Amino acid sequence: MKIIEGGITAANGFYAAGLFAGIRKKRKDMALIYSKVPCKAAGTFTTNLIKAAPVKWDMEIVKLSPYAQAIVVNSGVANACTGRTGIEYCKEMAEAVSLNLNIPQESVLVASTGLIGKQLPMDKILSGIENLVPILGNSLNDGTMAAEAILTTDTRKKELALELELGGKKVVIGGMSKGSGMIHPNMCTMLSFIATDISISKELLQEALSTDVKDTYNMISVDGDTSTNDTVLLLANGMAENPEITEKNDDYYKFLDALNYINTYFSKRIAEDGEGATSLLEVNVINANDKEQARKLSKSIITSNLTKIALFGHDLNWGRIICAMGYSGANFNPEIVDLYFESVAGKVKLIENGVEIFYNKELAKDILSAAEVMITVDIQMGNEKATAWGCDLTYDYVKINAAYSS
């Protein structure tokens, strides 16, 4: 497995485009992804009871349609809490893509991200779709244009592509992602689109995705708010012509590894690009009894406002970390916990068996001042572990969100 240049258009047969359709004030706001041939599609979606119209649409398509062939995305308006009109508008988007690309309407996936509660400006959306189709392309730049068009408060585009060999054939997985605020995935978050030319059964494609999001998108938090629009879509068009994966053989696990790599990459990029963030925080809980315990503890730490603000202030307030573990709902013995801070500046142990030990405070402060900080909590109970990602909580997070809809 190796990293190659590109993103959503890296795999054979995938085309993309992005443009400014006038939904947002100045930035690109519509993207289209298209595969030359029909794809098997897998998806994971927000568990928020309030699901945006496109989430409801995609859940149906992924479940009922044998194939998908295009994804149309807009930023600026989320098409959530928009009632029947919102559902109609979502269908109209799929219909317009279907007509313009001459593919079945049930093979068009839709995604929206932005402000909740507003209706889509359908005139702009429909002319956006008409203008996207002729500029579809499979160059690096075409993928990048699409990756830029799906951003909202993100400050950086998020793309990655991997190449691996399966059954003697070169296989490529590429993707793009967005997410910056309202990030606390419970069954994936935000928008992530992965396109691969692998040949695999629809069932295993979905299983691979559902398994992997538990350790990737579901382990990040920017602000504890689970969005109404969280969507991860994975398309596989089979053009690599590897022997189709229909059982959990070596090829399946190789694919799972590659998928995990790309999803972990996007999860970290989303966490580090959290609204107003100045640093990426990685929390490892090690030597847990089981995976679920490790996940609960690490996610509780990463979600704690007070821990995130202490990180922003480079403040050695480790009590907040232990406190967040305590209210996580996971059981552990606080009297045998060890805790470490680590970054490019070095590594330091602060707690041994639940109490503070002598440590170099200057060094610890330097460690917390790095752009990527790792906290490791050893709960000394078993052999399982989990990792969660987040960011610091800063003045700018408040600033960005105090006037978001105004």
Add this chain to the structure above:
Amino acid sequence: MKIIEGGITAANGFYAAGLFAGIRKKRKDMALIYSKVPCKAAGTFTTNLIKAAPVKWDMEIVKLSPYAQAIVVNSGVANACTGRTGIEYCKEMAEAVSLNLNIPQESVLVASTGLIGKQLPMDKILSGIENLVPILGNSLNDGTMAAEAILTTDTRKKELALELELGGKKVVIGGMSKGSGMIHPNMCTMLSFIATDISISKELLQEALSTDVKDTYNMISVDGDTSTNDTVLLLANGMAENPEITEKNDDYYKFLDALNYINTYFSKRIAEDGEGATSLLEVNVINANDKEQARKLSKSIITSNLTKIALFGHDLNWGRIICAMGYSGANFNPEIVDLYFESVAGKVKLIENGVEIFYNKELAKDILSAAEVMITVDIQMGNEKATAWGCDLTYDYVKINAAYSS
């Protein structure tokens, strides 16, 4: 029932004192509460797995001792995550109070609040206790000195006293409270001390408190972080000489009403004095199927960072409110939800049957700019309701917490 002047010393037989013992930098940091005669004691405590040493101590006393007679409190250091030394220090505090007041050690309750992970400065604590005993008094001022000494980042002291008649006797309930950050009670929060001269059985005293915290302290959130030290203690010394309440008769429910009044008062004061807060937010969920559903929904809204920041920015971003309801875990039908904003500036309906309706945006912004804002969500399912309290999330919250331990 009427409000009278005073706080923790308002009820017959209760004395208090507060002073500066040198634990904090400049502000008063130790308080002592004492009853002339032994009291029945009830308590509710943090559900955080990490419980501070004094929480563990008080849980034992409330459970096993028939009587309590004094509460010693320090601010500045929480005595949490302090291992065996912390437990020893807590016992030494109780022992010193016991010796100085000549009462059994098992009748002394202890509470600490402040930084987690540091050991108590026992020399200062012990001389603090010696200096507190001679200045115990039952004037308004003595109560206020104690109420001031338990504060940390709070900007205002919190005291209240009520008078009511039970069985022909005048009965008084007085109390004091503190709390400003790390506020997300799950079984009470922060520190609250209530002293009454009522005569009531220990069992019903505890039941009254346990029932009431579900609708008061447990319904507030400043930052979603459940503290390691949350403690509510309720002492009843029987000096009012009302017929002892030993069953759930009219007198019991009168007492419960008064207790609810005082606990609601303190809950709102804590929420409005949330670290960095500029406004108090009250969320009512009405016409729910059951109480638990209403509580979950209102608490989820009050805990949402994005809702709290929108309030700070007076931003009409109601989508965040609906989003927070959606991930609350409580079921409801988003398509029949109505939503209102209300304050001294007026009242406005924003959502009807789940979608935005035409409303006066100027007025809505004025409503959100008030010092007390009420959001009412009508879920049109049944007849139950719940109220939660919180505050806005501001630059100052970040500022206060970015260098708390430094």
